[in-house]
Amino acid sequence: xxxxxxxxxxxxxxxxxxxxxxxxxxxxxxxxxxxxxxxxxxxxxxxxxxxxxxxxxxxxxxxxxxxxxxxxxxxxxxxxxxxxxxxxxxxxxxxxxxxxxxxxxxxxxxxxxxxxxxxxxxxx
Numbered sequence: 132x133x134x135x136x137x138x139x140x141x142x143x144x145x146x147x148x149x150x151x152x153x154x155x156x157x158x159x160x161x162x163x164x165x166x167x168x169x170x171x172x173x174x175x176x177x178x179x180x181x182x183x184x185x186x187x188x189x190x191x192x193x194x195x196x197x198x199x200x201x202x203x204x205x206x207x208x209x210x211x212x213x214x215x216x217x218x219x220x221x222x223x224x225x226x227x228x229x230x231x232x233x234x235x236x237x238x239x240x241x242x243x244x245x246x247x248x249x250x251x252x253x254x255x
Contacts, residue, residue, distance in 0.1 A: 222253045
């Protein structure tokens with residue numbers, strides 16, 4: 132059974148940073164591309180970043196480039212999302228997702244497995 136568990140969310144002041152983690156189990160992790168999405172209250176879930184199976188490639192939402200960094204450690208079955216210079220618009224539930232593929236796609240419909248999410252709240 133594939134399981135993705137996010138952690139690292141919390142309450143942070145504007146301008147602060149957080150490091151989110153997504154721990155995977157029940158799959159051969161290095162065969163899966165992994166992505167982060169987020170969903171703010173009243174909004175659709177949106178793509179944040181993705182990383183290829185062996186971290187050779189990454190992709191970021193255009194508006195988030197430079198502030199967010201995705202990385203992975205296949206030995207630990209974990210993907211990370213470093214988020215810097217947070218602002219109120221970053222307040223959302225952050226989800227990780229995995230797909231058995233070499234390619235990264237921004238459409239959430241293409242991702243097979245999802246975690247339960249971790250809440251990030253930015254206070255101004």
